[in-house]
Amino acid sequence: VQLQASGGGSVQAGGSLRLSCLASLRAFSVYGMGWFRQAPGKEREFVAAISRSGGSTGYADSVKGRFTISKDNGKNMVYLQMNSLKPEDTAVYYCASSYVSRGGSYYTTPGEYDYWGQGTQVTVSS
Helix, strand or coil: CCEEEECCEEEECCCCEEEEEEECCCCHHHEEEEEEEECCCCCCEEEEEECCCCCCEEECCCCCCCEEEEEECCCCEEEEEECCCCHHHCEEEEEEEEECCCCCCCCCCHHHCCEECCCEEEEEEC
């Protein structure tokens, strides 16, 4: 199983980036997906998650209203659209997958995820 995240980069505050994650998972549609981030010296933190069908989503309070997670089961892809970026959004961003038995569920803690991507760096300058 491989999760490949891409789309990171350097932007100025107020800018936008779109992260993508390609998952080499069989039956991708039964997996909930999440995005986490880790800044230097800090613990990995939850950013956003989406249910296996894409019908339910959840966000950290710090990104609510600015970030949007989406899932394309036909392409085995999950996306994170990040708008109005702030310097405090600077971190390595990781995508993760977890088998979800209940259709509308998603997870918000790292320990609930089975597979992780390699991370992509996002740097926001003021």
